[in-house]
Amino acid sequence: MRFTLNGRTVDVRAHPMKRLLDVLREDCHLTGTKEGCGEGECGACTVLVDGEAVNACLVPFAQVRGARVTTIEGLRGRRRLQEAFVEHGGAQCGICTPGMIVAAAALGRRPNLDDIKTGLAGNLCRCTGYSGIYRAIEAAAVPLRPARRRGARGKRR
Amino acid sequence: MKGARKAHATRATAVVGHPVRRKDGLDKVTGAARYIDDLVLPGLLYGTTIRSTISRGEIASVHLDFDTTGFTIVSARDIPGKNVVSLIEADQPSLADGRVEHVGEAILLLAHADKERLLDVRVSIDYRPAAPVVEPELSPTTFKEITIAKGDLGRGFAEADLVVEGEYRTGHQEHLYIETNGVLAVPGDGGITVHGSLQCPYYVHRALCELLSLPERKVRVIQTETGGGFGGKEDYPSVLAGHAALLALKSGRPVKMVYDRAEDMLATTKRHPAIVRHRTGVTRDGHLTAIDIEVLLDGGAYVTLSPVVLSRGLLHATGPYRCDHVRVHGRVVKTNTPPNGAFRGFGAPQTQFAAEVHMDRIGEQLGLDPIQVRERNALRPGDTMATGQRIEANGGALRVLREAARRTRFRQRRRALRGTDRGLGVALFFHGAGFTGSGEVKLRSKATLELTRRGVRVGVTATEIGQGARTVLAQIVATALGIPYEHVEMPPADTSLAPDSGPTVASRTTMIVGRLLELAARDLKRRLRGRTPAESWRAHGPISVTKEYTPPPGLTWDEEQYVGDAYGTWAWACDVAEVELDRDTGIVRPLRITSVADIGRVIHPVMARGQMEGGTAQAVGYALTEEVVMRDGRMANAQLTNYLIPTTADTPEIDVVFVERPYRNGAFGAKGVGELPMDGGAPAIVNALRSLGADVRAVPATPERVLDALSKG
């Protein structure tokens, strides 16, 4: 069956009812997507299907036929977000981190704190109390050079 | 300023106190970090466990109702060594032999190359059930009993103007690390190598030697990246590693066992439930004259770590208060539920919940506000605790209390909230860092530094479980040795490469193991005689330095009498919680928790803060939503849908403030931080509910319980 995985078309043979999570981990050898519960509660297996965050533990392989699937390994252009997780304490044990970052990436470039809290309510973290995660996402949303940009925006207004 | 700090951190050597980039950061955010379930080997078998479905009884017969072709099957008869999970007592079998003592007890192990085949196995077991003990108060079996006594209780009560009594209860708590327990056992060379998600490689090592009857050198334990521990991977991995090793040795092939979530919740350890009774004598002006505390812990079916959990629980039971006449007595008893074990805080969250709610009640009866009653009694430098331990000159609870009251404008805020549905509560608490009593002396932890071509390699079996051990220990070494942080190599914990630096528990890693490394680094620095590691390597080749723990001078402990220095030092903290209560539904929303903590010198500000925030969030779950529903000894809500840990929507804003008072015997002045925040959240939240008229005496304070309390109030 063909689908697009992290930007490349792939052809994978697997049982149609196999969980997308297992296909990614076992058949595609992408182990960045984690299993935390297998019941759609923890979000550790979050991947993007056609740009939308889903729990890969709840998606039968057959349902990604022709779809674009993005995992933590293929999250292009979000290095800033990933770096911010390192710098601001967004990752501790790291097991929820790939799912958390993928879910955060689906929130767009400039989510506010309420958007973050709502958007990540399906991702459980047991280490951070979420505070470091908020700080990381907010920091990544800030323009590269805060001082200059702020000035420029002021002028435009 | 921030930029300057960062630039400073990247290449410079004096990195203690600076937020250097965590060693495991990049791998974790890119998905490259390899956890146990990410590992596969050629010829790999998958293992599964057949477990007891009853809570107590004899096994009459076991029938395998499936085609066993291609299966490796292990029962108690296949165990080459002693059928025990070696820990404190030898009472827990690795596999049930004839009788079971709890639901989920392992009876049979199966392995197969095809995971799917394991899902189709049918094993029927006939039991002769016996009546289980599920109520700790009715248990006839005491695992451990301890008394701490000081002064003369009779005299203390005679001096009192008022006696305040109360009973407080806390429930089970599930660790809920997001990565379940898992190991991979690889046979070879007449021995076994076990890779696993675990906190204590040498605990597992010892358990495997006994179970398999193998000499130490034939057993190797390697920690893989570990997706959360919280104590849940302190004792349990010894059970699971034994199972995988038995299957691997019998089949001659590598065997991986990773629990699914339901199995992990049903079968592995939980926090001990507690019933704590206080009887306190107090003068009219609010001074404690007598403290009498009775603690009962539910140990579950086997001893595991219960005696030391009880010990720590009792040593923290008075709360951080001074009193001349104290008696603390406690027991941990057997029930027919899965064994309870280590969990962040280790008995102290249970007893300090009781102490802090009780303290609010004392204040209420005397007309003192929560800050006043605590100020009068908080331990100060020079005071002695229940065991006679003297508070250091820079120690005590007063400073964190005052700082928390000041920062939150506690009294004003409480007045402002009067008549609203918002309440403010405080909890003052402490946590002893390191092993209890003479524990560290017995452990004799070791740490090694080896020179490399570029810097040094650290040889410890302290494990990185998310708390940042790898980073913090490297900071300590870099700073003490005066080399760049990047030149400190932190290999995974491996019993074949590193000495036993003790378990990664008890908030001891930074303080104790860090200190050993600090001393080793200073030693090595002397031996380098001004040369860089690279220069020395070129001139003299490898050098290695090993340091072993020796107790700081002056520490004494009498294990029999429970007298002396229970801990090398204590961390102190004060939480102020603001909550919103829906009086009609009993739903509590924690809005903000301010946590002021003295953890000694802060080695890495971002990670220390992360420990406080994460521990506080875990305490919020303990306080409000996390309820293990036990039905006849079986966890009835073993799904994440029904065991509710805090989501983003349930976690309050957490404001962390460090008051740094260095501890002279800790690495660069550090004390422990890991467990501390677990102790304060629940009483602070419950005391906030008290301020709203809900007399809650048990956690979790579920909406049902809160409503009940409101209707009685």
Add this chain to the structure above:
Amino acid sequence: MRTAISRLSLVEPRSLRHALRLMRDEAGLVPLAGCTDLYVALNDGALRATRFLNLWPIEELRVIEPRGPVLFIGALATYSSLIRSADVRRRLPMLVSAAREVGGRQVQNRGTLGGNIANGSPAGDTLPVLAAAEATVVLGSATGTRRVPFTAFYKGYRTTVMRADELILGIEVPEVEGRQWFCKVGTRGAQAISKVVMAAVRAPHPRVALGSVAPTVVRVPKTEAALTGGASVDEARTILMSEIAPIDDIRSTAAYRRHVAGVLLGRFWEQTAAGRPVY
């Protein structure tokens, strides 16, 4: 124990008509869509079925559109699409509130309204909304379509009036006159399964529906009649608390649920009083 996937099979229909023929021709074929409940059941080994029909690719079941006097919502409309839909927001805002309460964002992106109906959990978040809105379930089979009032759809705990050869095509929601109200009470702030969930409409004849207080989602006709007849909300609350039959389970107690149902009725009444903005 988890169900072994290798023993299962998935049938791929070419079209809706084909799907309906497959349902006619094969007994025991179980339709699946967003799978947010299905894999939970497979984890528990709680499903006996081995053959499934993949409805997910059938685009025509995703439609959300006004059709004459009713709003049609296709069975495959996900919670996220309900939240995004301007038509749903305008005509059935209480359904948007309900959809926001289902699981996390990942589940909202995948779970479907049809799935919530078919699963038939008494705690299903959207079900009280459909009951209060007097929606109609549109059922399709190879022989045609039929319409069943949502309030007559469940026969008992997780059992419905659907025939084995039928699929849920969607629901039709008539114009709802009056103020809509929705509230879910669970232990946790997000991703909680309800202890009590209520949807209600403030109209000359008020309509009140509850979940998690009986084997199925229920309307409470005696309570509604009392409110219609001008009874005070306190009187109505007393009637409500005797009209429902909650149970003790691992999530809550019967007493708590009964009490909170009464609380929610009071809140509904207070918050939908004239002049108070609801949405």
